[in-house]
Structure formats: C-alpha cells, structure tokens
Amino acid sequence: MDKEATAEEEAHFLANKDQCIPCQEGYALEVSLKKAIKSNCTVSCPTDLFVRIKAKLFLVLILISILIPLFC
Amino acid sequence: MDIPVVDSKISPEMAHAIFQQEFFPHMDAMYNFALKLTNDEDEAQDLVQDTCMKAYRFIHSFEPGTYAKAWLFRILKNNFINDYRKKSRGPSKVEFEWVEQSISGDEDAEPAFQADLHAETVNDMLGDEITAAIQSLPVDFRMIIILCDLEEFSYEEMARILHIPIGTVRSRLHRARALLKVSLAKYAKAKGFV
Numbered sequence: 475m476d477k478e479a480t481a482e483e484e485a486h487f488l489a490n491k492d493q494c495i496p497c498q499e500g501y502a503l504e505v506s507l508k509k510a511i512k513s514n515c516t517v518s519c520p521t522d523l524f525v526r527i528k529a530k531l532f533l534v535l536i537l538i539s540i541l542i543p544l545f546c
Numbered sequence: 547m548d549i550p551v552v553d554s555k556i557s558p559e560m561a562h563a564i565f566q567q568e569f570f571p572h573m574d575a576m577y578n579f580a581l582k583l584t585n586d587e588d589e590a591q592d593l594v595q596d597t598c599m600k601a602y603r604f605i606h607s608f609e610p611g612t613y614a615k616a617w618l619f620r621i622l623k624n625n626f627i628n629d630y631r632k633k634s635r636g637p638s639k640v641e642f643e644w645v646e647q648s649i650s651g652d653e654d655a656e657p658a659f660q661a662d663l664h665a666e667t668v669n670d671m672l673g674d675e676i677t678a679a680i681q682s683l684p685v686d687f688r689m690i691i692i693l694c695d696l697e698e699f700s701y702e703e704m705a706r707i708l709h710i711p712i713g714t715v716r717s718r719l720h721r722a723r724a725l726l727k728v729s730l731a732k733y734a735k736a737k738g739f740v
Binding site: 476478499502503504505506507508510511512514515517519520523526527528530531534535536538542 | 561576577591594595598599602663664677680691695700727730
C-alpha cells in the first residue's frame with residue numbers, strides 16, 4: 475500500500491489475499507483511508523503568506539547584495 | 547531582522563533561483579503540514595515563514611537537485627519541535643493504552659483492540675470528519691500520517707525527516723493508522739453510520 479514492499483512480497487500478498495477475508499477487509503479499509511486522507515485533507519498556502527515570504531526574502535537578498543561588496 | 551548566515555559560494559542570485567525553482571513549489575505542502583501540526587492558522591503561517599528564513603540561512607547545506615521537499619520538511623519539523631510545540635494548541639487527549647506504551651518506549655507493543663470500521667463507512671465520510679480524526683491524534687502520530695498518506699514520502703525519507711529509525715517509522719505508522727481507525731469508528735458509531 476505504501477509502495478514499500480518488494481515485487482516479490484507484493485506478488486505473494488496479492489496471490490494470498492483472496493484466501494483470507496480479514497486480510498481483504500483490512501486491506502480495503504487501509505486503502506480507502508489512505509485515499510480519503512489524500513483527497514480530503516489538503517489546504518493551500520494563503521496567497522498573502524506567500525507574498526509576505528517572497529517580500530521578506532527579497533529584502534534579505536537585497537541587503538546581502540549590498541553588504542557583500544562592502545566587506546569583500 | 548537577523549542577517550542570515552549564508553555560504554559565500556551561494557550568491558543572492560543563486561539563492562533566489564533555488565527558492566524559485568526548488569522551494570516555492572512546495573509552499574502548499576509546507577503550509578498544510580504546518581497547519582496539521584499546529585492546529586492554528588496564525589501559528590502555521592509563522593511556522594512556514596520561519597522555515598523559509600531558516601532554509602535561506604542554511605541554504606549552503608542544500609544540494610540543488612536533491613529532494614528539496616524532504617529537506618524543507620525536516621527544517622519545518624525541527625522548527626516546530628523546538629519553537630512551537632510547547633505553545634501549540636494540541637488535542638493530544640487520546641486515552642489509549644498503547645499511546646502511553648509508545649511514549650514509554652515500548653514501540654513494538656501490539657494494540658489491544660481492533661477498530662470496528664469498514665471501507666464503505668470511510669467512503670461515506672466527509673473530509674471534515676477525516677480531518678477532525680487526524681487532528682485528534684497525538685502530534686507524533688499525526689505527523690507520520692501526513693508525511694506518508696498525504697505527502698507520500700518513502701519510509702526512508704520519513705525516517706530522515708523525523709530523525710527516527712525506519713523500524714520506528716513502520717511501527718508508529720501502524721499505530722497511527724490503528725488510532726485513526728478507532729477515532730473514525732467512534733465517530734461513525736456516534737453518527738449512526740454503523
């Protein structure tokens with residue numbers, strides 16, 4: 475599910491999953507939870523925060539550009 | 547304003563280019579992670595801003611072309627642990643015996659119960675309910691769920707970001723998912739979904 479199993483482990487799991495009902499149910503639940511988290515729990519960075527960070531960094535970079543020649 | 551410490555080999559133009567190309571594309575993910583950690587919009591904004599300033603300060607240790615998102619998340623997590631965790635509004639009121647076991651270092655202890663929850667029930671739930679269940683988890687469990695299920699980091703990357711062994715990543719993730727299922731099962735029962 476997390477793409478951490480080797481190809482061999484994955485094949486073994488898929489080959490045996492259908493013979494075990496609790497495994498099937500458990501797997502289906504984990505997959506649906508993962509999908510639900512992925513599709514429902516995302517928020518975007520507020521535009522004003524992005525603008526503020528860019529402005530602050532720009533100011534720092536300008537300051538550094540001015541200061542470096544003075545000390546080199 | 548603190549004047550950042552940067553390596554003389556990194557010119558302001560290079561730093562600017564690194565931010566534009568490597569760091570800024572991850573702003574949404576960083577803010578999302580910060581918000582899930584702090585549970586507070588203002589604190590999340592401060593945390594992301596501080597993380598960007600620290601990323602600039604330590605930009606000499608970033609190797610362009612490597613995984614910038616993991617590098618930024620590591621800074622953000624450390625920043626949160628060091629400066630924000632104490633003052634954050636944490637729910638963390640989760641009274642499960644094996645949460646305590648994990649805090650006391652017994653990472654391999656098995657949960658003593660199984661959540662009565664089914665895939666169909668989860669599919670019927672709304673985003674707010676899933677989000678609320680995640681927010682109800684203790685922060686260490688919340689962190690690993692976000693990193694794995696939302697941001698899709700590998701176990702190895704999570705181990706590096708959280709500075710824990712890969713075995714702990716596995717056990718903590720297992721626990722976090724079990725806790726999440728319990729939380730959702732309680733909610734589903736209360737709402738009459740099951």
